[in-house]
Amino acid sequence: xxxxxxxxxxxxxxxxxxxxxxxxxxxxxxxxxxxxxxxxxxxxxxxxxxxxxxxxxxxxxxxxxxxxxxxxxxxxxxxxxxxxxxxxxxxxxxxxxxxxxxxxxxxxxxxxxxxxxxxxxxxxxxxxxxxxxxxxxxxxxxxxxxxxxxxxxxxxxxxxxxxxxxxxxxxxxxxxxxxxxxxxxxxxxxxxxxxxxxxxxxxxxxxxxxxxxxxxxxxxxxxxxxxxxxxxxxxxxxxxxxxxxxxxxxxxx
Amino acid sequence: xxxxxxxxxxxxxxxxxxxxxxxxxxxxxxxxxxxxxxxxxxxxxxxxxxxxxxxxxxxxxxxxxxxxxxxxxxxxxxxxxxxxxxxxxxxxxxxxxxxxxxxxxxxxxxxxxxxxxxxxxxxxxxxxxxxxxxxxxxxxxxxxxxxxxxxxxxxxxxxxxxxxxxxxxxxxxxxxxxxxxxxxxxxxxxxxxxxxxxxxxxxxxxxxxxxxxxxxxxxxxxxxxxxxxxxxxxxxxxxxxxxxxxxxxxxxx
DNA sequence: ACCAATTTGTCCGTATGTATG
DNA sequence: TCATACATACGGACAAATTGG
Numbered sequence: 001x002x003x004x005x006x007x008x009x010x011x012x013x014x015x016x017x018x019x020x021x022x023x024x025x026x027x028x029x030x031x032x033x034x035x036x037x038x039x040x041x042x043x044x045x046x047x048x049x050x051x052x053x054x055x056x057x058x059x060x061x062x063x064x065x066x067x068x069x070x071x072x073x074x075x076x077x078x079x080x081x082x083x084x085x086x087x088x089x090x091x092x093x094x095x096x097x098x099x100x101x102x103x104x105x106x107x108x109x110x111x112x113x114x115x116x117x118x119x120x121x122x123x124x125x126x127x128x129x130x131x132x133x134x135x136x137x138x139x140x141x142x143x144x145x146x147x148x149x150x151x152x153x154x155x156x157x158x159x160x161x162x163x164x165x166x167x168x169x170x171x172x173x174x175x176x177x178x179x180x181x182x183x184x185x186x187x188x189x190x191x192x193x194x195x196x197x198x199x200x201x202x203x204x205x206x207x208x209x210x211x212x213x214x215x216x217x218x219x220x221x222x223x224x225x226x227x228x229x230x231x232x233x234x235x236x237x238x239x240x241x242x243x244x245x246x247x248x249x250x251x252x253x
Numbered sequence: 254x255x256x257x258x259x260x261x262x263x264x265x266x267x268x269x270x271x272x273x274x275x276x277x278x279x280x281x282x283x284x285x286x287x288x289x290x291x292x293x294x295x296x297x298x299x300x301x302x303x304x305x306x307x308x309x310x311x312x313x314x315x316x317x318x319x320x321x322x323x324x325x326x327x328x329x330x331x332x333x334x335x336x337x338x339x340x341x342x343x344x345x346x347x348x349x350x351x352x353x354x355x356x357x358x359x360x361x362x363x364x365x366x367x368x369x370x371x372x373x374x375x376x377x378x379x380x381x382x383x384x385x386x387x388x389x390x391x392x393x394x395x396x397x398x399x400x401x402x403x404x405x406x407x408x409x410x411x412x413x414x415x416x417x418x419x420x421x422x423x424x425x426x427x428x429x430x431x432x433x434x435x436x437x438x439x440x441x442x443x444x445x446x447x448x449x450x451x452x453x454x455x456x457x458x459x460x461x462x463x464x465x466x467x468x469x470x471x472x473x474x475x476x477x478x479x480x481x482x483x484x485x486x487x488x489x490x491x492x493x494x495x496x497x498x499x500x501x502x503x504x505x506x
Numbered sequence: 507a508c509c510a511a512t513t514t515g516t517c518c519g520t521a522t523g524t525a526t527g
Numbered sequence: 528t529c530a531t532a533c534a535t536a537c538g539g540a541c542a543a544a545t546t547g548g
Contacts, residue, residue, distance in 0.1 A: 015514090015516090017515085017516090041533065042533075043532090051517085054310075054518095055515085055516060063318075064315065071534090076525095077534095082343070082350065084347070087344055093282070094320075094337070095423065097335065104417075104419055104421075107368075107420075109420075111368040112364065112424065165361055166348070166353050167358055167361035167427075170427075171424040268536090269535080294512080294514085304537085307535095307536075
């Protein structure tokens with residue numbers, strides 16, 4: 001029990017496996033081991049830390065999950081920089097678990113997507129434009145709703161990339177993942193949504209080509225409003241929780 | 254080697270410890286075990302999964318890291334919903350590793366913080382206002398720069414909470430963490446920054462009380478611009494990378 | 507406040523499958 | 528092809544901490 005008269009805080013001793021994880025994490029964060037470099041073998045780490053194999057393995061698992069360590073197909077350990085999509089899917093998961101509503105999702109996206117569109121118009125290069133147009137071309141030919149929504153998300157991710165702001169890029173991803181399944185439902189119930197979606201994408205790219213930031217932002221806003229109108233036609237609750245989207249966790253690779 | 258004549262794809266078998274983690278994750282995500290409930294003991298899990306204890310432990314480490322499982326001080330395992338701050342610190346870490354610049358950080362925050370301020374003004378209750386005022390009161394009395402910046406971050410987190418949009422709330426956290434150390438430097442080199450900071454916070458809360466969304470957004474923008482001006486006076490590169498902020502990983506608790 | 511049972515943290519040794527050279 | 532290195536998984540063991548009488 002904690003006595004109010006106690007003079008000292010209890011001494012916290014982190015389990016060895018945590019210390020192992022922290023030590024490795026420090027090495028990586030402080031740049032002493034860099035991206036792509038091999039981490040020693042397990043036996044090596046056992047030797048350095050002076051703990052048991054099992055303990056090292058538990059420590060490694062901690063980092064493996066957070067994406068700071070990767071295994072290639074030979075199962076060797078490499079240092080890796082956490083990939084955006086890995087983080088994004090965790091954030092999406094948390095959002096779903098916290099039962100956020102479509103309203104929250106939409107309002108946040110309204111702000112963030114508009115900002116990326118503006119940034120994209122300001123910073124797009126000719127190459128960027130080509131990439132965006134290529135995306136639109138593939139979208140026009142998309143057969144299934146699955147690929148269409150896939151490409152729609154890719155478009156928004158591209159816009160974020162073109163905006164050259166990786167903070168916004170990372171901020172929009174979780175929401176992007178959560179929009180996908182709903183867009184599929186919208187496309188199914190509101191057939192015109194497809195052409196309106198494409199139209200908006202085209203206008204946004206046009207604005208980017210002309211470096212028209214206001215136009216890009218304007219069309220992105222319209223695009224988002226369209227989504228909302230479509231959503232309301234599906235009969236789902238705007239203030240209801242976003243449901244779970246199950247996605248396969250990626251295997252070691 | 255992969256032969257082009259091969260009829261079958263190689264069968265991928267996930268390691269046992271991953272399967273353990275996935276199985277537990279599924280139980281949680283599908284709501285069959287809910288927040289706060291005890292997960293069985295290790296021995297129990299060993300029995301259910303029919304694998305070795307070390308294997309179970311490795312699986313548990315994966316989930317422990319992602320925050321889906323928590324330990325109380327007795328080290329028992331409980332199901333837990335990933336806390337925002339845990340995710341946020343991972344995202345910050347990724348941002349640092351990707352060497353994002355202050356410009357990216359600031360431009361993104363400009364957008365997100367303004368949106369939270371607007372949302373806060375629209376949705377603030379009397380209780381919310383009290384909480385915000387309490388924060389300002391504590392900031393006025395803050396002795397050290399450390400606590401001042403701590404409270405500054407708390408203010409912005411509060412504004413996000415008051416905006417009642419958890420997507421924005423989660424989106425702003427990583428940037429908030431990264432601003433902190435720089436604000437300390439600013440306060441050190443630009444003494445007036447402290448009073449200007451407080452002034453802006455007061456104005457934002459005033460706007461919230463009057464449900465003046467435009468005013469709240471305006472003052473937040475000024476507040477952010479102030480930060481930028483202060484930053485430039487410190488002589489740091491606006492287009493330089495945000496450096497590492499070491500933060501103690503949270504012990505089991 | 508003490509004791510017995512439970513549970514976690516750690517360690518050791520070994521067997522097996524797979525990748526690499 | 529074969530040997531070697533390595534990750535995966537297993538069994539068993541013990542100390543320290545925690546729980547619940």
